Amino acid sequence: RIRLTLSKTQINELYVFDKDMELVWRRKDSFSFRGAGPRDNRYLVDETGNITVLSMLKQESLLNMNKEVKNSYVIYRYTHEGNLFKEYPFTLPGKYIRGIKVVAGDRGELYCAGMYSNMLIRGVAGTFFFKIDEETGAITNNNTFSFEPSLLAEMEEMKDPVIDDEELMNYVVSDMVLRSNNHIVMIAEQVFTQTYKTYNNII
DSSP, rough: OOOETTTTEEEEEEEEEEEEEEEEEEEEEEEOTTTOOEEEEEEOOTTOOOOOEEEEEEEEOGGGSSSOOOOEEEEEEEEEETTTTEEEEOOOSEEEEEEEEEEEESSSEEEEEEEEEESSEEOOEEEEEEOOTTTOOEEEEEEEEEEHHHHHHHHHHOOOETTTTTTTEEEEEEEEEOOOTSSSSEEEOOOOOOOOOOOOOOO
């Protein structure tokens, strides 16, 4: 990945090898970007040789507090040996995305999940989930799930910091596992505000 700042151009060159390190396919492309462009990139290569790049497009800031789009990501997807390219912009209107993970299914479909906040302070109020179909590229099962009051009360009893009885404080999505029944297990850790009263709690 090469970024040409003056021309606002990003050049990507991708190589996919098999288990014997034989080249399966390669692709080189470029595109123009606005502002700071895509960053904080994370890459996924699935068992069918598809490449997924998860990038942040817009970071949360004080300037976005009164805007519907607080922050945003984009998923770049290379399939069919690099011959087909699609991009999937993603945001949660009125909410802050606090973490996002992507895993691939056996047939090339993508499962995406993460956590969100309702406030600029780095807390978490719930989770979100969506699926990208391999053949059609359609985004389905797009849902958000707020934490139940019982969970917030339970975490508060464990001395876990709670913001205004609405959000848990400082959780980071550390892993996501696709089960054989196509269910998702997402793991998040509380890793920042540890004192003698708080612990590295896991959800």
